[in-house]
Amino acid sequence: MSENxxxxxxxxxxxxxxxxxxxxxxxxxxxxxxxxxxxxxxxTQTVGVTTTSANIIKPVLxxxxxxxxxxxxxxxxxVLKGISFDVNPHEVVALLGPSGSGKSxxxxxxxxxxxxDDGQIWLNGTDITDPRVNADKSRARIGVxxxxxxxxxxxxxxxxxxxxxxKVHHWPKEKAEAKAHELLQRIGxxxxxxxxxxxxxxGQQQRVAIARALMTDPELLLLDEITSALDPMLVGEVLxxxxxxxxxxTTILMATHEMEFAHHAADRVVLLRQGxxxxxxxxxxxMEESQNPDTREFFSHFREV
Amino acid sequence: xxxxATQNISAVELERQGYLRRQNLRSVAISIxxxxxxxxxxxxxxxxxxxxxxxxxxxxxxxxxxxxFPTVLKGLWLNLEVLFFxxxxxxxxxxxxxxxxxxxxxxxxxxxALATLYTTFMRGIPMxxxxxxxxxxIPGLNIFGRIPAAVLGTIAITLDYAAFVGEVxxxxxxxxxxxxxxxxxxxxxxxxxxIRMVIIPQALRNxxxxxxxxxxxxxxxxxxxxxxxxxDAVRAAQISVAQTYNFTPYVVAxxxxxxxxxxxxxxxxxxxxxxxxxxxxxxxx
Numbered sequence: 001m002s003e004n005x006x007x008x009x010x011x012x013x014x015x016x017x018x019x020x021x022x023x024x025x026x027x028x029x030x031x032x033x034x035x036x037x038x039x040x041x042x043x044t045q046t047v048g049v050t051t052t053s054a055n056i057i058k059p060v061l062x063x064x065x066x067x068x069x070x071x072x073x074x075x076x077x078x079v080l081k082g083i084s085f086d087v088n089p090h091e092v093v094a095l096l097g098p099s100g101s102g103k104s105x106x107x108x109x110x111x112x113x114x115x116x117d118d119g120q121i122w123l124n125g126t127d128i129t130d131p132r133v134n135a136d137k138s139r140a141r142i143g144v145x146x147x148x149x150x151x152x153x154x155x156x157x158x159x160x161x162x163x164x165x166x167k168v169h170h171w172p173k174e175k176a177e178a179k180a181h182e183l184l185q186r187i188g189x190x191x192x193x194x195x196x197x198x199x200x201x202x203g204q205q206q207r208v209a210i211a212r213a214l215m216t217d218p219e220l221l222l223l224d225e226i227t228s229a230l231d232p233m234l235v236g237e238v239l240x241x242x243x244x245x246x247x248x249x250t251t252i253l254m255a256t257h258e259m260e261f262a263h264h265a266a267d268r269v270v271l272l273r274q275g276x277x278x279x280x281x282x283x284x285x286x287m288e289e290s291q292n293p294d295t296r297e298f299f300s301h302f303r304e305v
Numbered sequence: 306x307x308x309x310a311t312q313n314i315s316a317v318e319l320e321r322q323g324y325l326r327r328q329n330l331r332s333v334a335i336s337i338x339x340x341x342x343x344x345x346x347x348x349x350x351x352x353x354x355x356x357x358x359x360x361x362x363x364x365x366x367x368x369x370x371x372x373x374f375p376t377v378l379k380g381l382w383l384n385l386e387v388l389f390f391x392x393x394x395x396x397x398x399x400x401x402x403x404x405x406x407x408x409x410x411x412x413x414x415x416x417x418a419l420a421t422l423y424t425t426f427m428r429g430i431p432m433x434x435x436x437x438x439x440x441x442x443i444p445g446l447n448i449f450g451r452i453p454a455a456v457l458g459t460i461a462i463t464l465d466y467a468a469f470v471g472e473v474x475x476x477x478x479x480x481x482x483x484x485x486x487x488x489x490x491x492x493x494x495x496x497x498x499x500i501r502m503v504i505i506p507q508a509l510r511n512x513x514x515x516x517x518x519x520x521x522x523x524x525x526x527x528x529x530x531x532x533x534x535x536x537d538a539v540r541a542a543q544i545s546v547a548q549t550y551n552f553t554p555y556v557v558a559x560x561x562x563x564x565x566x567x568x569x570x571x572x573x574x575x576x577x578x579x580x581x582x583x584x585x586x587x588x589x590x
Contacts, residue, residue, distance in 0.1 A: 108487075111491050113487050113490065113491065136490075136493050136494070136495050137493065139490060139491050139492070139493045140492065140493025141493075142491070144488075144491040146484065146487070146488060148484055150484045150485060150487065150488035151488075152485065152488070152489070152503055152507075153507065154506045154507050154510065163492060163494075163502070164492035164493055164494070167494060167498055167502065168492060168493035168494060168498075169493075212492070
């Protein structure tokens with residue numbers, strides 16, 4: 001990928017892991033980040049394998065130097081400048097950062113709704129950015145919930161929830177509907193199975209959207225600012241559901257602005273700033289103990305609470 | 306539910322309901338009176354014009370109406386057949402055109418250019434010229450043998466209306482928000498499944514009135530196959546007119562065409578209303 005003009009200095013700093021280190025003192029626990037990317041690429045057997053205290057954990061998601069630039073005519077905007085981090089099994093990772101820091105773009109890249117310009121994304125040992133890997137199959141392994149719910153307005157709740165299972169995973173209709181009813185029951189929406197999305201409140205729609213994403217037990221659940229479009233009264237019911245998923249061991253990567261929630265529910269917090277990882281650590285380390293002035297500024301409102 | 310509700314109605318609400326009822330009655334009365342006045346004006350206008358008896362005899366003669374009705378009705382059956390096959394053809398070709406036009410793959414550029422050229426050409430050419438071109442041009446090539454005029458007419462109508470319908474569908478496809486596509490793809494649906502299960506159903510709802518408009522227009526234009534010599538309702542009426550020098554058979558054909566379109570118009574209204582009620586919720590405005 002050619003980086004030119006005013007982008008060059010940024011891309012150099014992003015592609016070199018060493019130059020990032022001073023920015024994030026708290027990265028000691030960060031897996032993968034410090035390891036040289038080149039050596040991992042050469043040996044596919046050990047790709048994405050992370051060693052923490054002698055236990056070998058295979059991360060569900062392993063991002064390796066992911067870059068993305070949007071081009072609009074001659075204007076280039078490098079949104080992701082080399083992002084590397086892992087999401088381990090049963091882990092809830094909160095992706096924080098101000099608007100425009102690249103959270104949404106990163107989510108889209110992981111879900112292959114955007115093509116990365118460079119770097120690799122590994123999902124349980126598969127490089128899903130490899131063009132030879134079927135993108136539809138990779139997408140089907142990841143559950144996604146969007147900010148605007150994005151339920152299909154022409155389908156009832158039950159049809160929305162079962163569509164992927166029936167059409168993509170080829171489940172028999174009875175099996176899919178049984179599972180869907182079970183999920184809807186769990187979230188208290190089974191009575192609305194025959195309703196259409198526009199007849200539901202925002203919070204109800206978002207819960208249905210989560211049920212839809214969970215139908216086929218995805219290996220990873222991506223939650224892209226799922227409470228941002230909800231009024232404060234409805235945020236609680238959706239976050240409660242996320243907490244329940246965490247207790248059930250679902251692996252979750254969530255982009256969010258809910259700092260309070262990230263602080264008590266996330267196992268790890270990744271803070272993006274202008275397309276690079278500024279912090280990566282436990283909520284306590286990142287949100288309370290970081291000495292970085294920008295990080296302290298970002299969490300200042302949270303800390304005052 | 307309504308019973309408990311009526312028991313607890315306050316005096317204010319009762320007064321409001323009474324006011325609304327009186328307002329409704331008043332507007333109904335006004336509309337009835339104004340309609341009657343307009344009708345009376347038309348009748349008086351026709352009665353006082355000196356040529357009215359002749360015009361009435363030429364176009365609205367009861368005798369010729371009854372006389373020509375059976376043959377014109379028989380001709381109408383051919384129009385319905387043409388309409389049936391043309392609708393299928395237009396649906397297929399129109400969808401294809403729309404899908405090519407919204408594609409973004411560089412590989413499909415030649416097809417896209419061709420589709421653009423096609424819709425531009427077909428929408429610009431007068432229907433009657435296209436009918437002549439196909440109705441007399443294709444048999445003139447002397448390769449297919451003898452093709453019935455109705456078949457050639459159907460082909461011409463299909464080619465013409467596919468261009469219009471293709472454009473309507475394209476607008477409909479593009480109107481479906483990109484987030485719907487993202488949502489469908491992230492479930493793992495393929496591009497084709499996404500178009501079939503998510504984009505097309507939503508697009509059709511949005512453009513149903515426009516499509517119905519084209520359908521009714523096509524139904525009317527099916528009468529143009531008479532120019533190729535096919536004995537449809539219009540042609541049958543023409544033959545009667547030539548025999549009797551009375552224009553009433555044309556009115557018969559028109560009445561039949563209008564009657565055929567009414568069920569489709571009602572169906573369309575009912576369908577769009579039902580969808581609106583179900584998917585958008587209903588309010589007072």
